[in-house]
Amino acid sequence: MGDVPAGTAASGEVTEVGQGVRVDLRSSDPFKRWEQASVVRGSAKGTVSAVAYAALGDITAAQFHSLADIQRELDADVRLSNRQNVVFRELREDQLRTLFDRLEAIGMARPGAELARDVVACPGADTCNIAVTQSRGLAKAIGDELEESGLAEVGGVRINISGCTNSCGQHHAADIGLFGAERRANGKSLPGYQLLLGGHVGQEQIHFGQKALRLPAKNAPLAVARVVRKFANERSAGETFTTWLDRSGGAAIVAKDLLDLDVVPKPDDAPHFYVDYDETGPYVAEVSESECAT
Ligand code: SF4
Incomplete structure (x- = not known):
């Protein structure tokens, strides 16, 4: 899949969203917004592909049945992407409106x-016996933080999360990557993450993300939103995340603006720091003898 144009979709004017993020709003029409973000046209062979967005990679049985119906109706080639979405390939231009209508009907x-809201996570402690943290819960929390901050439709930044150092969530190759790690503070364990910046797939090799800093899990959404905002505010037209990061001095320099988030409050002051996302009891880094879930 090709890159989506930087910025956000909507109405033909440049406006300010969130805390000063310049956003290029191109259309208020739902079809055009979807087309800008989700349709990829190959310039060499004139191919047309379109992405059906599955938040957190979740698809219900009913949605799967509908996707199969759509595939038959359009006689399209269908693939699952490594960003956990469904890609319709070998489309004709005149099929795009039908595809949009069918996809809209199933959400x-x-x-x-x-776009930034397309956060990818491995199964994490939901179903993986060797997970250290609830990576899917963090992905949801980051998505919520980006929506509330007006940053969810920033383009050109990929966010990936793994629940341990194994990289099933491909954190090592993401613009913003996080992997789960146990933290200890105030005599207790709490869920934490290592933040990496600048990972990407190059022309001939993968470039691993550079270590930025470690964070308590409950501050990770704020840290990610700050990095996305800084990128959106400072990048020049068409500049990639990697180029911006290099120009900004690298991960260690960008991390300096996040150091205030690497603070663990006392359990009595903020008990939720000691409970992982989607859990109700105190955090325990319990790893079973088992295989990875993916
Ligand atoms: S082993 Fe893989 S699926 Fe399990 S938590 Fe680690 S990265 Fe995620």
């Missing part, structure tokens, strides 16, 4: 693929 036409 999969939201502009999401390749």
Whole structure:
């Protein structure tokens, strides 16, 4: 899949969203917004592909049945992407409106693929016996933080999360990557993450993300939103995350603006710091002898 244009979709004017993020709003029409974010046209062979957005990679049985119906109706080639979305390939231009209408009817036409809200996570402690943290819970929390901050439709930044150092969530190759790690503070364990910046797939090799800093899990959404905001505010037209990061001095320099988030409050002051996302009891880093869930 190709890159989506930087910025956000909506109405033909440049406006301010969130805390000073310049956003290029291009259309208020839902079809056009979806087209800008989700349709990829190959310039060499004139191919047309479109992405059906599955938030957190979740698809219900009913949605799967509908996707199969759509595939038959359009006679399209269908693939699952490594960003946990569904890609329709070998489309004709005159099929795009039908595809949009069908996807909208099943809740999969939201502009999401390749925008900041398209956060990818491994199964984590939901189902993986060797997970250290609830990576899917963090992905949801980051998505919520980006929506509330007006940053969810920033393009050109990929966020990936793994629940341990194994990289099933491909954190090592993401612009913003996080992997779960136990933290200890105030005599207790709490869920934490290592933040990496600048990972990407190059022309001939993968470039691993550079270590930025470690964070308590409950401050990770704020840290990610700050990095996305800084990127959106400072990048020049068409500049990639990697180029911006290099120009900004690298991960260690960008991390300096996040140091205030690497603070663990006392259990009595903020008990939720000691409970992982989607859990109700105190955090325990319990790892069973088992295989990875993916
Ligand atoms: S082993 Fe893989 S699926 Fe399990 S938590 Fe680690 S990265 Fe995620």
